[in-house]
Amino acid sequence: MNIKNIVTKYLLRYESIIWLASIIILLSWPQLFHNLFTQIGNPNSRFNFWFDDFGLLHISLDILLGFANLAITLFIALFVIRAGKDLPFPRLFLVFSLCTASNSAIHFMNVWSVSIYYPWLFGLIKLIAAVANVIMVILLPIIGPRALALIKNATLLKSTKANLQTTNRALEGQILERMQAEEELIRTQNELELRVIERTAQLEKMNKKLLEEIKEKNKAEAALKDSETLFRQLAENIRDVFFIMEPENQKINYLSPTYEQVWGHSLKSAYENPRSLFEHIHPDDKNNVNDILRVSKRSGVLTNSYRIIRPDGKIKWVRVRAFPILDENEKLNRIAGVAEDITISKQYEQRLESSLREKEILLKEIHHRVKNNLQIISSLLNLQSKFVTDQRTLEIFREGRNRIKTMALIHEKLYGPKDFTRINFAEYLNELFSFLLSAYKFDSQKISFKIEIENVYLDIDQALTLGLIVNELITNSIKYAFPNGLEGQLKISMSKNGNNNLLRVYDNGIGIPPEIDIGKTDTLGLQLVQMFVEQIGGTIELKRGKGTEYLIVFLN
Template identity: 40%
Template structure:
């Protein structure tokens, strides 16, 4: 640890020598022992001691207080006054130089030692605090953010240069003014609410405000922070505002662009649905010229498949989210339409739909919807011949990251002569193809019932 250098200014020779011996004994270095204020000024400015022990009344013209004042105007040094004078006038004069201590003669060694130690430590802490304050002030003054401090009386205690320039002023024009007089009433009221909330909750409060400023309109993202004293009592609030105008304009442009794309995609879904209706109508017209039963049946099946796909686009057109469809609602709409078409056959059939709340993208929804169309149509047409009563249950669940679709009926059963894995009927061939398109697995269970079960992976979108 470096020795601290002390300067002793004392016009009583014996006292000065005693002080010198003591401080050197305590580990300090003495750079001079002087008896006049003039000498003290010269040596202090030359040697720059770490602390000065200064007698108030000195020989010659310049007394200790005057010498201390001149020295402290040149550099910051802790001063301890050593004096026999404790009158109010002398003490008041000494206060002007902000001494670290005022030690009355006679004093003992312990008093002097502790006073020197405390003075050096206090000065070191003050210097550190001052450097810290200067650092933060430099940061604040050079920041391209609006930084300000508002007192509890709603006056501006501090504002950095950037903030003042934004408002069209210099800092000295704003400090001390009432905050509410610097802004329009609506802006001032919004600021007041944030300040009051920060004080009430004793926590930072964040807000965004659009302001009309001399340099144009600006969006400010402001954080209000309560400032507390050592007793944890709020004495002011500090605000930091950042210009987010570019960000806000970009967000607005993106929202506008997104809205345009949503409208466009909805229009596409609408037109696709309408085009599918036209195709369905053309098939309907063409089927009027068909005479044999199998051809008419083929036309009807094609129309159901087209309507199944058209219903997907209809749901997407009406949906808030044009990328996802509420598939549980879609199943109910699809099965209702199919039952309406097969009204004569389905009159004695009870249909039950059990589904989780599932949303699905269009790439999965169309093939899955076509699967339901094919399997439900097959059950209605073939499982209940000759007006037989029965039940059809459609289930759609999510299990361990997989969609699980099952279509089950308690009709006459699946024909034994048909090879399910290599079918020769178009409907079952379509079912196999759609399952492969979904990269899924299809199973057929027959045990007093017929159940088709298809499982395929849930895609994270």
């Protein structure tokens, strides 16, 4: 360890002791406080000295230096106070401020001593200044290199600070970028979390839906299995033959066991040779079955009855009802259907048709015989009337013959067509009117006949009753409406009004006298009309005016 380090070490360590020792020496000086403010010398002589030209210069400089040192002292004190603990070498600044303060006091004492001179006080101040300056001189070589090092360090610190600022700005930029990246990462993470939540919700929903679909599928499979079991039980225990087949591949998917009872062949042979279902068809029915099958592929309908030939030679009738099963492309995939053994029904049907033909022949014969018998009766009445000379009696015979002819026309109309229960009422009225004109020897050129009836078909009871009613009304019009060869018109119309039929018989003749009441008449013809109208559950109304009009209303 060199002397410099030793001095520095001990001086800095014992600096306060040096100051304390100096103060103790001063205070222990016996005459110090006694003579401290003792005035020595003649102030007037010093006053005269200081106030010449040279003295004024000294006074001015001392005042200026005093204030300058005082300002330095105050500046150092303010600097030390503001720097606080961060100030390096605080003792150096303290000693330096003590030097400037004592120097300021010396300069002010020089000015003060112009008028009053205190040698002891002046000496004490100089002693303090001397001690402070000595310590300052000792400290400067020691602390100076350190201060220079601090300056270098400050320059380095400034450079480092600049570098740090640059680095700091770069770091701030990186931090900002990092923060932005973190914010973007957080935003992306939030979006991902949100998407994950949404996707999780979707997956949960899809999973739930999938579970429901699986449950539904399991239920459907169970239901299908039950349905298949039920179908097999049903198909195997009923008399009809169920079948499912693929026509394009000529393959049978299912054929019920009843096939063996109806066709007389084994199921195995049918599965091995699906064409055998068509090979067993009666030759006369094969073309018809093939036509129906082609139609079914287009229209989706297959209903047909045909005969099959069993191995024992017996012939059976079957009725097939089938429908197509389409794939997702609307193309024919399979055909499903049922074949019913209708052999017994066909036998009954044939017997019924035979019986019906026999009855038709019989009914035709009956109508023919009734018509012939009525013709015979009419001819007998005509022959009998030739021996009658009374005109009234002759008229009665004629009216009776006309009524018989009216009924005979009904049976004649029923004899011809295939329908033995209904007749065309318009055609019947035309023939009836022609007969009545010829019977009463009227000129058809003078009396015109008009029928406004569409092709209305009536059953035999209604036609017979209405024919007799019209016969009586037309007979009255021909006999009484057109006297002395008067020309006129007869009109018959029939229409529907809801559930009722309206029959109108009209002539434009002279009309019926007002004293005749159709409901209380004593003539046979109008009495028969009233009776026949009641028989069909209808009503009749007589309208007088220009001619005569009968309105008959009856149910359909």
